[in-house]
Amino acid sequence: MRFKTLFLAMASSEKIIKNMEFPSCKNCIYYKPSFLNNDFTSTYNKCYKFGEKNIITDEVTYNFADFCRNDETKCGKEGKYFEKEKNIKFKIFRYKIISNLPLSLPIMCIIINLIIKVLFGK
DSSP states (O other): HHHHHHHHEEEEEEEEOOOOOOOOOOOOOOOOOTTTSSSSTOTOOOOEEEEEEEEETOOOOOOHHHHHHHHHHTTTTTTTTBBBTHHHHHHHHHHHHHHTTHHHHHHHHHHHHHHHHHHHHH
């Protein structure tokens, strides 16, 4: 019986991946990664399609993207408000630069300081 089950599993080479037909939030124009994280696909990233404005301070608080995808009154599982980001590679590149800025800023300052000392002898 085990051999029959193994044979059937091997005979069916078709992949079965849940939610494959739905678009990913990271490819949407409303998806805004948090620059405080070092992960473009973190669960702390926001959806700029859904939020709430504080009527006293005028500040808008946006919802987390995963909450919007789990709420059928918002984007829902199928991503009904999804709009494809045309420049996704640039969006990811910009995110990587900005999110790593706190780490690279001191190194850049040291390099610029050394260049100034070499060029101007100060």
